[in-house]
Amino acid sequence: MVFQATTSAPVNIACIKYWGKRDTSLILPTNSSLSVTLDQDHLRSTTTSRADPSFTSDRLWLNGKEEIVKDGGRMSTCIKEMKRLRKELVEDKDPKAPQLSTFSVHIASYNNFPTAAGLASSASGFAALVSSLAALYALPCPPTTLSLIARQGSGSACRSLLGGFVAWEQGSQSNGLDSHAVQVAPESHWPTMHALICVVNDAKKGTSSTSGMQRTVETSPLLQHRIKHVVPQRMIDISKAILEKDFDSFARITMADSNQFHAVALDTSPPIFYMNDVSRAIIAVVEEYNRVAVETTGKVKAAYTFDAGPNAVIYTEEANVKEIIEMIVKFFPQQEKFKDPFGLFGAQGLG
Numbered sequence: 511m512v513f514q515a516t517t518s519a520p521v522n523i524a525c526i527k528y529w530g531k532r533d534t535s536l537i538l539p540t541n542s543s544l545s546v547t548l549d550q551d552h553l554r555s556t557t558t559s560r561a562d563p564s565f566t567s568d569r570l571w572l573n574g575k576e577e578i579v580k581d582g583g584r585m586s587t588c589i590k591e592m593k594r595l596r597k598e599l600v601e602d603k604d605p606k607a608p609q610l611s612t613f614s615v616h617i618a619s620y621n622n623f624p625t626a627a628g629l630a631s632s633a634s635g636f637a638a639l640v641s642s643l644a645a646l647y648a649l650p651c652p653p654t655t656l657s658l659i660a661r662q663g664s665g666s667a668c669r670s671l672l673g674g675f676v677a678w679e680q681g682s683q684s685n686g687l688d689s690h691a692v693q694v695a696p697e698s699h700w701p702t703m704h705a706l707i708c709v710v711n712d713a714k715k716g717t718s719s720t721s722g723m724q725r726t727v728e729t730s731p732l733l734q735h736r737i738k739h740v741v742p743q744r745m746i747d748i749s750k751a752i753l754e755k756d757f758d759s760f761a762r763i764t765m766a767d768s769n770q771f772h773a774v775a776l777d778t779s780p781p782i783f784y785m786n787d788v789s790r791a792i793i794a795v796v797e798e799y800n801r802v803a804v805e806t807t808g809k810v811k812a813a814y815t816f817d818a819g820p821n822a823v824i825y826t827e828e829a830n831v832k833e834i835i836e837m838i839v840k841f842f843p844q845q846e847k848f849k850d851p852f853g854l855f856g857a858q859g860l861g
């Protein structure tokens with residue numbers, strides 16, 4: 511009998527950014543965050559997990575290359591937690607169920623986009639890992655429960671287990687049981703919302719999110735202001751904007767939060783720079799585009815956001831997608847060799 515399951519999970523792009531942990535081993539954040547899960551075929555991790563009594567250890571291959579599963583590391587924690595759930599929820603209840611929790615697993619995962627280039631590969635990667643083990647172990651768990659485990663792989667991964675508009679509630683318990691993802695609205699709620707992915711640079715980033723954010727927690731006074739006085743209200747306001755499909759408010763909050771996240775990175779000692787000159791030029795172009803839109807309609811039409819890297823994501827509604835792509839291509843002519851190398855330069859529909 512073969513015990514194997516394959517599932518995939520998409521990346522998510524945060525509008526309210528997660529940056530900072532209050533507990534680094536359980537991965538509990540210093541603030542809540544909110545993201546949009548992209549739902550098309552680009553930017554996904556696909557993971558196959560197999561359990562077999564002949565396997566002698568848990569092993570993992572990422573894009574075809576074996577990675578060490580370190581004892582006590584994040585990968586090993588996720589696998590261990592999933593085996594614990596299998597035992598508790600399936601095997602202890604049904605003694606005839608195959609004792610898969612006692613077998614080692616082999617896991618193979620592929621990203622269809624550049625790994626660790628600020629395109630949230632750890633988010634889709636750990637979400638796909640947890641969902642493939644949940645399928646392998648036939649766990650009767652809602653995505654919220656699985657998000658508690660994906661969170662321990664990589665914080666942002668907890669948000670990729672749900673579709674549409676997803677909040678990661680920071681929670682207040684020290685055991686982390688209330689620090690999980692919740693869906694604010696499904697993708698069908700706002701099908702005209704699109705995310706344009708602009709790959710500025712697909713090289714591996716200089717400062718990893720994990721080490722960068724802890725340096726920020728240790729050294730940035732601005733982070734303390736952000737987590738106490740800014741993010742809580744923004745979480746309320748952006749959730750309302752999403753529920754009311756109020757693009758103008760959604761966009762203004764998203765841009766302000768991206769800018770504050772990068773300000774907090776700059777406020778870190780030594781400072782962290784994730785955006786480059788092209789990123790800043792994209793901000794200038796979108797700001798000018800919005801200035802004209804506000805003059806004519808009173809509302810902005812696009813929102814840029816940047817994660818821990820120079821690549822831009824531009825949120826907009828369907829009616830503006832063509833115009834914005836044409837504008838970006840005009841201001842940032844693509845060298846032939848960089849023309850859509852990963853098939854990413856285009857609209858990611860959410861509908």
Ligand code: 2P0
Binds near residue numbers: 527543665666667816
């Ligand atoms: C986010 N980022 O909310 C923010 C915005 C980057 C900038 O979540 O240490 O890779 O694995 O929990 O999840 C990147 O952080 O960090 C991230 P760990 P993770 O999407």
